[in-house]
Amino acid sequence: MKISKIKKLLDAKVICCEHLLETEVNSACGSDMMSDVLAFVKDNAVLLTGLVNPQVIRTAEMMDIKCIVFVRGKEPTENVIELAQSMEIAILTTDERMYVACGKLYMNGLEGGSVITS
Amino acid sequence: MSEPVVLKYNVDGENFTSAGEASVAVKKSLRQMGFPPEAIRRVSIAMYEGEINMVIHADGGEATVNVYPDKIEIILADKGPGIADISLAMQEGYSTAPDNIRSLGFGAGMGLPNMKRYTDDMRIESEVGVGTTVYMTVNV
Ligand SMILES: Nc1ncnc2c1ncn2[C@@H]1O[C@H](COP(=O)(O)OP(=O)(O)OP(=O)(O)O)[C@@H](O)[C@H]1O
Numbered sequence: 577m578k579i580s581k582i583k584k585l586l587d588a589k590v591i592c593c594e595h596l597l598e599t600e601v602n603s604a605c606g607s608d609m610m611s612d613v614l615a616f617v618k619d620n621a622v623l624l625t626g627l628v629n630p631q632v633i634r635t636a637e638m639m640d641i642k643c644i645v646f647v648r649g650k651e652p653t654e655n656v657i658e659l660a661q662s663m664e665i666a667i668l669t670t671d672e673r674m675y676v677a678c679g680k681l682y683m684n685g686l687e688g689g690s691v692i693t694s
Numbered sequence: 695m696s697e698p699v700v701l702k703y704n705v706d707g708e709n710f711t712s713a714g715e716a717s718v719a720v721k722k723s724l725r726q727m728g729f730p731p732e733a734i735r736r737v738s739i740a741m742y743e744g745e746i747n748m749v750i751h752a753d754g755g756e757a758t759v760n761v762y763p764d765k766i767e768i769i770l771a772d773k774g775p776g777i778a779d780i781s782l783a784m785q786e787g788y789s790t791a792p793d794n795i796r797s798l799g800f801g802a803g804m805g806l807p808n809m810k811r812y813t814d815d816m817r818i819e820s821e822v823g824v825g826t827t828v829y830m831t832v833n834v
Pocket residue numbers: 611612743747748751752772774775776777783784788789790791799800801802803804805806807826
C-alpha cells in the first residue's frame with residue numbers, strides 16, 4: 577500500500593517528507609511500547625503510535641521504517657519533526673484512535689507483520 | 695585477525711531526549727562502511743535497546759563498538775545499580791521501569807529478550823551497586 581493511500585484512508589495530514597508519499601509499505605505495526613515495535617521484523621512497515629517523542633523517530637530509524645502515523649490527533653514538536661526529516665521518515669497525523677486507524681488499514685489489505693519468537 | 699574499527703560514545707544519563715543517539719550514529723557509520731542492511735538492522739536494534747537501558751536504568755554509561763569485517767561487537771558498560779537476578783531480567787515482560795518511563799514508550803520488559811534475539815552472542819556481567827556490562831556480537 578502506498579503512503580498516499582494511508583493518508584487518504586485515515587484522512588491524515590502530512591507533517592513531513594511529502595516526497596515519500598508514493599513509497600510502498602508492506603505491513604503495519606501499532607504500539608505505544610517501543611520494545612514491542614523492536615520485536616517486530618517485517619520489512620517496509622508503517623508504525624502507528626500515540627507517542628510523539630524523539631525515541632519514536634529513532635526506533636523507526638533502527639527498524640528502517642519509512643512512515644510513522646501519529647494517532648488521536650497528536651502533533652509532534654519542531655525538534656521531533658526535524659529529526660524525522662533528517663532521517664527521511666514521513667510523518668502523518670490522524671484524528672482516528674489507534675484501534676480504528678489500524679482497523680481501517682487492515683480492512684483495506686495492509687497486513688500485520690510477524691514477531692520473532694525465538 | 696585484522697584490527698577492528700573502534701567507535702566509542704558517552705551515553706548521557708541525564709537527558710532522555712538524546713537517548714538513542716549513539717545507536718543512530720553507529721547505524722550511519724555501518725551504512726557508510728557498506729555492511730549488509732540486515733546485519734546493520736540487527737546491530738542497531740540490539741545496541742539501541744541496550745543504550746536505552748543504560749539511560750533509564752543506570753544513569754548512562756559508555757558504548758564501544760568494535761567493527762571487524764566479519765563481525766560486530768557491542769560493549770555497553772555502566773556504573774548503575776546492577777542487576778540482582780539476570781535470568782529474571784531476561785524474561786519477557788519483566789521490568790522495573792516506573793510509570794513515567796512507561797509513558798515514554800519503554801518498560802515493556804522486552805529489551806533484553808530483543809537483544810538476545812537479534813544477536814549471535816550475548817553476555818551480561820553485573821554486580822549490584824557496581825554496574826553492568828553487556829557484551830553482544832553480531833556475525834555479518
Ligand atoms: N543497564 C542496566 N542496569 C540496571 N538494570 C538493568 C539494566 N538493563 C536492564 N536492567 C533491568 O532489567 C529489567 C529488564 O530489562 P529490559 O530491557 O528487558 O526491559 P525494560 O527496559 O524494563 O523495558 P523495555 O526494554 O521493554 O522498554 C529492567 O526493567 C531493569 O530492572
